[in-house]
Amino acid sequence: MTKGTKGRPATSETWRIFCAIDLPASVRASLLSRVKSLREAVPNAQPSWSREENIHLTLKFLGQVQTSRLSDLSKAAARSAADFSPFQVTLEDTGMFPKHGAPRVLWIGVKDEAGKLAHLQTRLEEECASEGFAREVRPFHPHLTIARLRNPQGARELAVAHKKMRFEPAEVAVAELLVIRSEPSGAGSRYTVISRHRMD
Numbered sequence: 001m002t003k004g005t006k007g008r009p010a011t012s013e014t015w016r017i018f019c020a021i022d023l024p025a026s027v028r029a030s031l032l033s034r035v036k037s038l039r040e041a042v043p044n045a046q047p048s049w050s051r052e053e054n055i056h057l058t059l060k061f062l063g064q065v066q067t068s069r070l071s072d073l074s075k076a077a078a079r080s081a082a083d084f085s086p087f088q089v090t091l092e093d094t095g096m097f098p099k100h101g102a103p104r105v106l107w108i109g110v111k112d113e114a115g116k117l118a119h120l121q122t123r124l125e126e127e128c129a130s131e132g133f134a135r136e137v138r139p140f141h142p143h144l145t146i147a148r149l150r151n152p153q154g155a156r157e158l159a160v161a162h163k164k165m166r167f168e169p170a171e172v173a174v175a176e177l178l179v180i181r182s183e184p185s186g187a188g189s190r191y192t193v194i195s196r197h198r199m200d
Contacts, residue, residue, distance in 0.1 A: 014064040016182045017194070019077055019124060020056035021117075023144075027091065027170050028052050031108065034167060035146060038106075041161045045154030047106070047147040051188050055144055056180065057089075057110065057172070059121045060128065060136060069131075070179070074195040076127035077177050081197035083123060086175035087116040091144065094167050096159045103159035104149050108167055110142035117142055117174065124177070175199050 023031075032052045039049075065073060093109030112118055121140050129135050147162075149155040179194040 013067045015067055015070070016063060016184075017065040017070070017073065018056075018058050018061040018180055018182065019073075020058045020178050020180055021172070021174050022056060022176065022178055023172060027172055028055065030091075030168065030170055031055055031144065031146060034108070034165075037165060038147070038158060038162060041165070042154050042158040045149075045158040046151040047149045047155070047158060050144075050146050050148075054189060054191055055146065056178070056191075057142060057144060057174075059117075059140075059142075059177070060124055062128075062133060065133075069133075070194060072131040073128065073133065074179055074197075076131045076133070077124065077179050077195065078197045080120065080124040080127045081177040081199050084116065084120055084199045086173060086199050087114065089117050089142070089172050089174060090169050091172060092167060092169040094162050094165070095143075096162065102149075102152065103155055105145055106147040106149070106159060106162045107143040107145050110144070110172075111169075112142060120174070120177070 035049050062073070090111040090113075091108050092111050095107055095109060096103040097105040097107065110117065118140060121142075125135055147158070149158065175198065177197045177199070181192045181194055183190045183192070
């Protein structure tokens with residue numbers, strides 16, 4: 001067996017990992033109601049809907065991470081959360097990616113008036129970089145993905161309905177940063193929380 005850094009056994013096993021903020025049950029119920037309304041409005045569309053329990057506010061997607069490095073990642077997340085007190089953001093607005101051309105993702109927007117969520121995300125990037133994890137090169141645009149439009153049938157109609165349909169604003173308390181494993185399966189991705197990091 002080869003040795004990794006600091007004399008630890010090296011491992012080639014990797015897990016698909018991201019860091020995120022969890023959502024309260026009330027918000028999940030609101031998102032589920034949104035999906036139900038869109039299904040009824042455009043029944044011929046065939047999107048891949050996000051499962052209610054799998055919707056999170058993602059701050060950093062790391063992709064495949066060696067299991068031997070998960071401890072370092074959790075430490076980076078802990079340091080990031082430790083400098084923040086709990087705060088609130090607001091879910092509102094609706095949109096799609098990309099802005100032009102065939103829509104591929106439907107999302108609910110996140111309003112971060114005080115800029116604390118953006119600050120937390122920046123701090124997380126810095127702490128992860130200090131542990132040797134790659135920085136995200138794309139700008140941070142917080143959102144909740146509710147559907148992916150892989151099939152063109154009804155996609156444009158569904159995107160228009162999503163944009164026109166009002167989403168009642170909802171407050172989300174941000175008090176904990178999660179490190180989460182994503183495992184793909186036939187029934188959709190299964191998420192497992194690796195570590196939780198409370199804000200003081």
